[in-house]
Amino acid sequence: MLLAVDVGNTNVVFALFDGRELKARWRIATDPRRTGDEYAVWLLQLLNVEGVERSQIKQIILGTVVPRAVHNLTVLSEKYFQITPLIAGIDKACWNFQIDVDEPRSLGADRALNALAAHAKYDGDLIIVDFGTATTFDAIDFNGAYKGGIIAPGINLSLDALVGKTAMLPRIAIESPRDDSVIGTNTEDQMLIGVFWGYVAMMEGLIAKMRDQIGRETRMIATGGLAILFDNHTEIFDAVDADLTLEGLAILAERAESA
Structure with a gap:
Protein backbone atom coordinates (compact mmCIF):
# COMPACT_ATOMS: atom_id res chain seq x y z
CA MET A 1 0.00 0.00 0.00
CA ALA A 88 7.01 15.21 -4.97
CA GLY A 89 8.96 17.13 -7.59
CA ILE A 90 12.39 15.79 -6.57
CA ASP A 91 14.61 13.01 -7.99
CA LYS A 92 12.59 9.90 -8.89
CA ALA A 93 9.38 11.81 -8.18
CA CYS A 94 10.19 14.69 -10.55
CA TRP A 95 7.25 16.22 -12.39
CA ASN A 96 8.28 15.14 -15.87
CA PHE A 97 5.98 17.59 -17.62
CA GLN A 98 6.58 21.04 -19.06
CA ILE A 99 6.15 23.95 -16.65
CA ASP A 100 5.92 26.93 -18.98
CA VAL A 101 6.28 29.83 -16.54
CA ASP A 102 9.01 32.34 -15.66
CA GLU A 103 10.19 30.46 -12.55
CA PRO A 104 9.21 26.76 -12.78
CA ARG A 105 10.67 25.99 -9.34
CA SER A 106 8.23 28.42 -7.74
CA LEU A 107 5.20 26.31 -8.72
CA GLY A 108 3.62 24.86 -5.58
CA ALA A 109 3.58 21.08 -5.26
CA ASP A 110 -0.20 21.05 -4.84
CA ARG A 111 -0.73 22.86 -8.14
CA ALA A 112 1.74 20.62 -9.97
CA LEU A 113 0.04 17.51 -8.54
CA ASN A 114 -3.36 18.82 -9.62
CA ALA A 115 -2.01 19.40 -13.13
CA LEU A 116 -0.53 15.90 -13.28
CA ALA A 117 -3.70 14.18 -12.09
CA ALA A 118 -6.10 16.27 -14.16
CA HIS A 119 -4.20 15.64 -17.40
CA ALA A 120 -4.17 11.91 -16.62
CA LYS A 121 -7.95 11.88 -16.06
CA TYR A 122 -9.38 14.45 -18.48
CA ASP A 123 -8.80 15.23 -22.15
CA GLY A 124 -8.02 18.56 -23.80
CA ASP A 125 -7.23 21.96 -22.34
CA LEU A 126 -8.10 22.34 -18.68
CA ILE A 127 -8.57 25.00 -16.04
CA ILE A 128 -8.26 23.72 -12.48
CA VAL A 129 -9.70 25.73 -9.60
CA ASP A 130 -8.45 24.61 -6.19
CA PHE A 131 -10.32 26.01 -3.19
CA GLY A 132 -7.72 25.95 -0.44
CA THR A 133 -6.19 28.50 1.92
CA ALA A 134 -5.65 30.41 -1.30
CA THR A 135 -7.81 29.80 -4.34
CA THR A 136 -5.71 28.97 -7.38
CA PHE A 137 -6.68 28.89 -11.05
CA ASP A 138 -4.32 26.83 -13.25
CA ALA A 139 -4.22 26.40 -17.02
CA ILE A 140 -3.09 23.03 -18.42
CA ASP A 141 -2.86 22.58 -22.17
CA PHE A 142 -3.90 19.48 -24.13
CA ASN A 143 -0.30 18.14 -23.97
CA GLY A 144 -0.26 18.32 -20.16
CA ALA A 145 1.98 21.39 -19.98
CA TYR A 146 1.41 23.82 -17.14
CA LYS A 147 0.87 27.23 -18.75
CA GLY A 148 0.34 29.48 -15.72
CA GLY A 149 -2.51 30.66 -13.57
CA ILE A 150 -3.88 32.95 -10.91
CA ILE A 151 -3.58 33.10 -7.11
CA ALA A 152 -6.44 34.72 -5.18
CA PRO A 153 -7.17 34.90 -1.43
CA GLY A 154 -9.23 31.94 -0.27
CA ILE A 155 -12.77 32.71 0.76
CA ASN A 156 -12.01 32.07 4.43
CA LEU A 157 -9.00 34.40 4.25
CA SER A 158 -11.25 37.05 2.76
CA LEU A 159 -13.75 36.60 5.57
CA ASP A 160 -10.99 36.67 8.21
CA ALA A 161 -9.72 39.96 6.80
CA LEU A 162 -13.22 41.46 6.80
CA VAL A 163 -13.93 40.46 10.41
CA GLY A 164 -10.41 41.17 11.67
CA LYS A 165 -10.29 44.72 10.31
CA THR A 166 -13.73 45.83 11.48
CA ALA A 167 -14.90 46.51 15.01
CA MET A 168 -18.53 45.39 14.91
CA LEU A 169 -18.91 42.73 12.21
CA PRO A 170 -19.47 39.24 13.67
CA ARG A 171 -17.72 36.06 12.60
CA ILE A 172 -19.98 33.96 10.36
CA ALA A 173 -19.66 30.53 8.77
CA ILE A 174 -19.28 30.13 5.03
CA GLU A 175 -22.37 28.27 3.87
CA SER A 176 -24.83 28.21 1.02
CA PRO A 177 -27.09 31.29 1.00
CA ARG A 178 -30.69 30.46 1.83
CA ASP A 179 -31.86 31.87 -1.50
CA ASP A 180 -30.56 33.80 -4.51
CA SER A 181 -31.33 37.22 -3.06
CA VAL A 182 -28.42 39.66 -3.10
CA ILE A 183 -30.12 42.23 -0.86
CA GLY A 184 -29.62 41.22 2.76
CA THR A 185 -31.89 42.40 5.54
CA ASN A 186 -29.52 41.81 8.46
CA THR A 187 -25.78 42.08 9.04
CA GLU A 188 -25.02 38.35 8.86
CA ASP A 189 -26.92 37.88 5.59
CA GLN A 190 -25.29 40.94 4.07
CA MET A 191 -21.83 39.61 4.97
CA LEU A 192 -22.59 36.17 3.56
CA ILE A 193 -23.96 37.66 0.35
CA GLY A 194 -20.91 39.88 -0.06
CA VAL A 195 -18.39 37.14 0.57
CA PHE A 196 -20.16 34.23 -1.15
CA TRP A 197 -21.72 35.85 -4.23
CA GLY A 198 -18.76 38.19 -4.54
CA TYR A 199 -16.54 35.13 -4.69
CA VAL A 200 -18.72 33.44 -7.29
CA ALA A 201 -18.64 36.59 -9.45
CA MET A 202 -14.85 36.85 -9.10
CA MET A 203 -14.40 33.19 -9.98
CA GLU A 204 -16.70 33.26 -13.01
CA GLY A 205 -15.15 36.49 -14.28
CA LEU A 206 -11.57 35.23 -14.02
CA ILE A 207 -12.42 31.91 -15.65
CA ALA A 208 -14.13 33.69 -18.55
CA LYS A 209 -11.01 35.79 -19.10
CA MET A 210 -8.76 32.71 -18.93
CA ARG A 211 -10.92 30.90 -21.48
CA ASP A 212 -10.76 33.90 -23.81
CA GLN A 213 -6.98 33.97 -23.55
CA ILE A 214 -6.61 30.21 -24.12
CA GLY A 215 -8.78 30.49 -27.21
CA ARG A 216 -9.81 26.82 -27.35
CA GLU A 217 -12.55 24.74 -25.78
CA THR A 218 -11.55 24.26 -22.16
CA ARG A 219 -12.86 21.96 -19.44
CA MET A 220 -13.28 23.31 -15.92
CA ILE A 221 -12.23 21.07 -13.00
CA ALA A 222 -12.85 22.11 -9.39
CA THR A 223 -11.09 20.63 -6.38
CA GLY A 224 -10.56 21.46 -2.72
CA GLY A 225 -12.80 21.41 0.31
CA LEU A 226 -15.27 24.11 -0.78
CA ALA A 227 -15.62 22.99 -4.40
CA ILE A 228 -18.94 21.21 -3.82
CA LEU A 229 -20.38 24.24 -2.03
CA PHE A 230 -19.71 26.49 -5.02
CA ASP A 231 -20.72 23.85 -7.57
CA ASN A 232 -24.28 24.08 -6.27
CA HIS A 233 -24.41 27.80 -7.18
CA THR A 234 -22.65 27.99 -10.53
CA GLU A 235 -22.77 25.98 -13.74
CA ILE A 236 -19.21 26.78 -14.72
CA PHE A 237 -17.61 23.50 -13.58
CA ASP A 238 -17.51 20.42 -15.80
CA ALA A 239 -16.34 18.21 -12.93
CA VAL A 240 -15.75 18.39 -9.20
CA ASP A 241 -12.83 16.18 -8.19
CA ALA A 242 -12.15 16.54 -4.48
CA ASP A 243 -9.17 14.15 -4.34
CA LEU A 244 -7.21 15.48 -7.31
CA THR A 245 -4.07 16.38 -5.32
CA LEU A 246 -3.97 13.01 -3.58
CA GLU A 247 -4.47 11.21 -6.89
CA GLY A 248 -1.55 13.19 -8.28
CA LEU A 249 0.61 11.83 -5.47
CA ALA A 250 -0.49 8.27 -6.24
CA ILE A 251 0.30 8.72 -9.96
CA LEU A 252 3.71 10.21 -9.17
CA ALA A 253 4.56 7.38 -6.76
CA GLU A 254 3.52 4.78 -9.32
CA ARG A 255 5.75 6.37 -11.96
CA ALA A 256 8.66 6.59 -9.54
CA GLU A 257 8.36 2.90 -8.66
CA SER A 258 8.49 1.85 -12.30
CA ALA A 259 11.33 4.25 -13.21
Whole structure:
Protein backbone atom coordinates (compact mmCIF):
# COMPACT_ATOMS: atom_id res chain seq x y z
CA MET A 1 0.00 0.00 0.00
CA LEU A 2 0.98 3.63 -0.54
CA LEU A 3 0.78 6.32 2.12
CA ALA A 4 0.41 9.69 0.40
CA VAL A 5 0.83 12.85 2.47
CA ASP A 6 -0.41 16.21 1.18
CA VAL A 7 0.90 19.05 3.34
CA GLY A 8 -1.11 22.23 2.84
CA ASN A 9 -0.95 25.56 4.61
CA THR A 10 -3.98 24.72 6.76
CA ASN A 11 -4.15 20.91 6.94
CA VAL A 12 -2.04 17.83 6.36
CA VAL A 13 -3.97 15.03 4.64
CA PHE A 14 -2.76 11.44 4.94
CA ALA A 15 -4.25 9.07 2.36
CA LEU A 16 -3.96 5.32 1.97
CA PHE A 17 -3.93 3.92 -1.56
CA ASP A 18 -4.08 0.38 -2.85
CA GLY A 19 -2.80 0.98 -6.37
CA ARG A 20 -4.84 3.92 -7.62
CA GLU A 21 -7.76 3.13 -5.28
CA LEU A 22 -8.13 5.52 -2.37
CA LYS A 23 -8.92 3.42 0.70
CA ALA A 24 -8.87 5.99 3.52
CA ARG A 25 -7.92 9.58 4.29
CA TRP A 26 -7.25 11.48 7.51
CA ARG A 27 -6.71 15.16 8.20
CA ILE A 28 -4.73 17.00 10.87
CA ALA A 29 -3.96 20.71 11.30
CA THR A 30 -0.67 21.80 9.78
CA ASP A 31 1.97 22.59 12.38
CA PRO A 32 5.61 22.53 11.21
CA ARG A 33 6.66 21.98 14.83
CA ARG A 34 4.77 18.68 15.09
CA THR A 35 7.37 15.95 15.57
CA GLY A 36 7.59 12.61 13.82
CA ASP A 37 6.68 10.92 17.11
CA GLU A 38 3.55 13.05 17.47
CA TYR A 39 2.48 12.19 13.94
CA ALA A 40 3.09 8.51 14.70
CA VAL A 41 0.91 8.42 17.83
CA TRP A 42 -1.98 9.85 15.81
CA LEU A 43 -1.46 8.00 12.54
CA LEU A 44 -0.77 4.50 13.90
CA GLN A 45 -4.02 4.57 15.85
CA LEU A 46 -5.94 5.50 12.69
CA LEU A 47 -4.26 2.74 10.71
CA ASN A 48 -5.26 0.32 13.46
CA VAL A 49 -8.89 1.45 13.21
CA GLU A 50 -8.75 0.64 9.48
CA GLY A 51 -7.22 -2.76 10.23
CA VAL A 52 -3.98 -1.87 8.43
CA GLU A 53 -0.60 -3.03 9.77
CA ARG A 54 2.29 -0.63 9.36
CA SER A 55 4.17 -3.43 7.53
CA GLN A 56 1.56 -3.19 4.75
CA ILE A 57 2.80 0.30 3.87
CA LYS A 58 5.41 -0.26 1.15
CA GLN A 59 5.83 3.27 -0.20
CA ILE A 60 5.41 6.81 1.15
CA ILE A 61 5.28 10.04 -0.84
CA LEU A 62 5.13 13.61 0.45
CA GLY A 63 3.78 16.63 -1.40
CA THR A 64 4.19 19.86 0.51
CA VAL A 65 3.87 23.62 0.28
CA VAL A 66 5.31 23.89 3.81
CA PRO A 67 9.02 23.02 3.51
CA ARG A 68 9.55 23.07 7.28
CA ALA A 69 7.24 20.06 7.66
CA VAL A 70 9.35 17.76 5.47
CA HIS A 71 11.96 16.86 8.11
CA ASN A 72 9.48 15.65 10.74
CA LEU A 73 7.44 13.70 8.19
CA THR A 74 10.64 12.09 6.95
CA VAL A 75 11.41 11.09 10.55
CA LEU A 76 7.93 9.57 10.77
CA SER A 77 8.52 7.59 7.59
CA GLU A 78 11.97 6.31 8.41
CA LYS A 79 11.53 5.65 12.13
CA TYR A 80 8.09 4.05 12.12
CA PHE A 81 7.83 2.54 8.62
CA GLN A 82 11.52 2.05 7.69
CA ILE A 83 10.82 3.82 4.38
CA THR A 84 12.65 6.79 2.91
CA PRO A 85 9.80 8.88 1.48
CA LEU A 86 9.59 10.20 -2.05
CA ILE A 87 9.31 13.99 -2.20
CA ALA A 88 7.01 15.21 -4.97
CA GLY A 89 8.96 17.13 -7.59
CA ILE A 90 12.39 15.79 -6.57
CA ASP A 91 14.61 13.01 -7.99
CA LYS A 92 12.59 9.90 -8.89
CA ALA A 93 9.38 11.81 -8.18
CA CYS A 94 10.19 14.69 -10.55
CA TRP A 95 7.25 16.22 -12.39
CA ASN A 96 8.28 15.14 -15.87
CA PHE A 97 5.98 17.59 -17.62
CA GLN A 98 6.58 21.04 -19.06
CA ILE A 99 6.15 23.95 -16.65
CA ASP A 100 5.92 26.93 -18.98
CA VAL A 101 6.28 29.83 -16.54
CA ASP A 102 9.01 32.34 -15.66
CA GLU A 103 10.19 30.46 -12.55
CA PRO A 104 9.21 26.76 -12.78
CA ARG A 105 10.67 25.99 -9.34
CA SER A 106 8.23 28.42 -7.74
CA LEU A 107 5.20 26.31 -8.72
CA GLY A 108 3.62 24.86 -5.58
CA ALA A 109 3.58 21.08 -5.26
CA ASP A 110 -0.20 21.05 -4.84
CA ARG A 111 -0.73 22.86 -8.14
CA ALA A 112 1.74 20.62 -9.97
CA LEU A 113 0.04 17.51 -8.54
CA ASN A 114 -3.36 18.82 -9.62
CA ALA A 115 -2.01 19.40 -13.13
CA LEU A 116 -0.53 15.90 -13.28
CA ALA A 117 -3.70 14.18 -12.09
CA ALA A 118 -6.10 16.27 -14.16
CA HIS A 119 -4.20 15.64 -17.40
CA ALA A 120 -4.17 11.91 -16.62
CA LYS A 121 -7.95 11.88 -16.06
CA TYR A 122 -9.38 14.45 -18.48
CA ASP A 123 -8.80 15.23 -22.15
CA GLY A 124 -8.02 18.56 -23.80
CA ASP A 125 -7.23 21.96 -22.34
CA LEU A 126 -8.10 22.34 -18.68
CA ILE A 127 -8.57 25.00 -16.04
CA ILE A 128 -8.26 23.72 -12.48
CA VAL A 129 -9.70 25.73 -9.60
CA ASP A 130 -8.45 24.61 -6.19
CA PHE A 131 -10.32 26.01 -3.19
CA GLY A 132 -7.72 25.95 -0.44
CA THR A 133 -6.19 28.50 1.92
CA ALA A 134 -5.65 30.41 -1.30
CA THR A 135 -7.81 29.80 -4.34
CA THR A 136 -5.71 28.97 -7.38
CA PHE A 137 -6.68 28.89 -11.05
CA ASP A 138 -4.32 26.83 -13.25
CA ALA A 139 -4.22 26.40 -17.02
CA ILE A 140 -3.09 23.03 -18.42
CA ASP A 141 -2.86 22.58 -22.17
CA PHE A 142 -3.90 19.48 -24.13
CA ASN A 143 -0.30 18.14 -23.97
CA GLY A 144 -0.26 18.32 -20.16
CA ALA A 145 1.98 21.39 -19.98
CA TYR A 146 1.41 23.82 -17.14
CA LYS A 147 0.87 27.23 -18.75
CA GLY A 148 0.34 29.48 -15.72
CA GLY A 149 -2.51 30.66 -13.57
CA ILE A 150 -3.88 32.95 -10.91
CA ILE A 151 -3.58 33.10 -7.11
CA ALA A 152 -6.44 34.72 -5.18
CA PRO A 153 -7.17 34.90 -1.43
CA GLY A 154 -9.23 31.94 -0.27
CA ILE A 155 -12.77 32.71 0.76
CA ASN A 156 -12.01 32.07 4.43
CA LEU A 157 -9.00 34.40 4.25
CA SER A 158 -11.25 37.05 2.76
CA LEU A 159 -13.75 36.60 5.57
CA ASP A 160 -10.99 36.67 8.21
CA ALA A 161 -9.72 39.96 6.80
CA LEU A 162 -13.22 41.46 6.80
CA VAL A 163 -13.93 40.46 10.41
CA GLY A 164 -10.41 41.17 11.67
CA LYS A 165 -10.29 44.72 10.31
CA THR A 166 -13.73 45.83 11.48
CA ALA A 167 -14.90 46.51 15.01
CA MET A 168 -18.53 45.39 14.91
CA LEU A 169 -18.91 42.73 12.21
CA PRO A 170 -19.47 39.24 13.67
CA ARG A 171 -17.72 36.06 12.60
CA ILE A 172 -19.98 33.96 10.36
CA ALA A 173 -19.66 30.53 8.77
CA ILE A 174 -19.28 30.13 5.03
CA GLU A 175 -22.37 28.27 3.87
CA SER A 176 -24.83 28.21 1.02
CA PRO A 177 -27.09 31.29 1.00
CA ARG A 178 -30.69 30.46 1.83
CA ASP A 179 -31.86 31.87 -1.50
CA ASP A 180 -30.56 33.80 -4.51
CA SER A 181 -31.33 37.22 -3.06
CA VAL A 182 -28.42 39.66 -3.10
CA ILE A 183 -30.12 42.23 -0.86
CA GLY A 184 -29.62 41.22 2.76
CA THR A 185 -31.89 42.40 5.54
CA ASN A 186 -29.52 41.81 8.46
CA THR A 187 -25.78 42.08 9.04
CA GLU A 188 -25.02 38.35 8.86
CA ASP A 189 -26.92 37.88 5.59
CA GLN A 190 -25.29 40.94 4.07
CA MET A 191 -21.83 39.61 4.97
CA LEU A 192 -22.59 36.17 3.56
CA ILE A 193 -23.96 37.66 0.35
CA GLY A 194 -20.91 39.88 -0.06
CA VAL A 195 -18.39 37.14 0.57
CA PHE A 196 -20.16 34.23 -1.15
CA TRP A 197 -21.72 35.85 -4.23
CA GLY A 198 -18.76 38.19 -4.54
CA TYR A 199 -16.54 35.13 -4.69
CA VAL A 200 -18.72 33.44 -7.29
CA ALA A 201 -18.64 36.59 -9.45
CA MET A 202 -14.85 36.85 -9.10
CA MET A 203 -14.40 33.19 -9.98
CA GLU A 204 -16.70 33.26 -13.01
CA GLY A 205 -15.15 36.49 -14.28
CA LEU A 206 -11.57 35.23 -14.02
CA ILE A 207 -12.42 31.91 -15.65
CA ALA A 208 -14.13 33.69 -18.55
CA LYS A 209 -11.01 35.79 -19.10
CA MET A 210 -8.76 32.71 -18.93
CA ARG A 211 -10.92 30.90 -21.48
CA ASP A 212 -10.76 33.90 -23.81
CA GLN A 213 -6.98 33.97 -23.55
CA ILE A 214 -6.61 30.21 -24.12
CA GLY A 215 -8.78 30.49 -27.21
CA ARG A 216 -9.81 26.82 -27.35
CA GLU A 217 -12.55 24.74 -25.78
CA THR A 218 -11.55 24.26 -22.16
CA ARG A 219 -12.86 21.96 -19.44
CA MET A 220 -13.28 23.31 -15.92
CA ILE A 221 -12.23 21.07 -13.00
CA ALA A 222 -12.85 22.11 -9.39
CA THR A 223 -11.09 20.63 -6.38
CA GLY A 224 -10.56 21.46 -2.72
CA GLY A 225 -12.80 21.41 0.31
CA LEU A 226 -15.27 24.11 -0.78
CA ALA A 227 -15.62 22.99 -4.40
CA ILE A 228 -18.94 21.21 -3.82
CA LEU A 229 -20.38 24.24 -2.03
CA PHE A 230 -19.71 26.49 -5.02
CA ASP A 231 -20.72 23.85 -7.57
CA ASN A 232 -24.28 24.08 -6.27
CA HIS A 233 -24.41 27.80 -7.18
CA THR A 234 -22.65 27.99 -10.53
CA GLU A 235 -22.77 25.98 -13.74
CA ILE A 236 -19.21 26.78 -14.72
CA PHE A 237 -17.61 23.50 -13.58
CA ASP A 238 -17.51 20.42 -15.80
CA ALA A 239 -16.34 18.21 -12.93
CA VAL A 240 -15.75 18.39 -9.20
CA ASP A 241 -12.83 16.18 -8.19
CA ALA A 242 -12.15 16.54 -4.48
CA ASP A 243 -9.17 14.15 -4.34
CA LEU A 244 -7.21 15.48 -7.31
CA THR A 245 -4.07 16.38 -5.32
CA LEU A 246 -3.97 13.01 -3.58
CA GLU A 247 -4.47 11.21 -6.89
CA GLY A 248 -1.55 13.19 -8.28
CA LEU A 249 0.61 11.83 -5.47
CA ALA A 250 -0.49 8.27 -6.24
CA ILE A 251 0.30 8.72 -9.96
CA LEU A 252 3.71 10.21 -9.17
CA ALA A 253 4.56 7.38 -6.76
CA GLU A 254 3.52 4.78 -9.32
CA ARG A 255 5.75 6.37 -11.96
CA ALA A 256 8.66 6.59 -9.54
CA GLU A 257 8.36 2.90 -8.66
CA SER A 258 8.49 1.85 -12.30
CA ALA A 259 11.33 4.25 -13.21
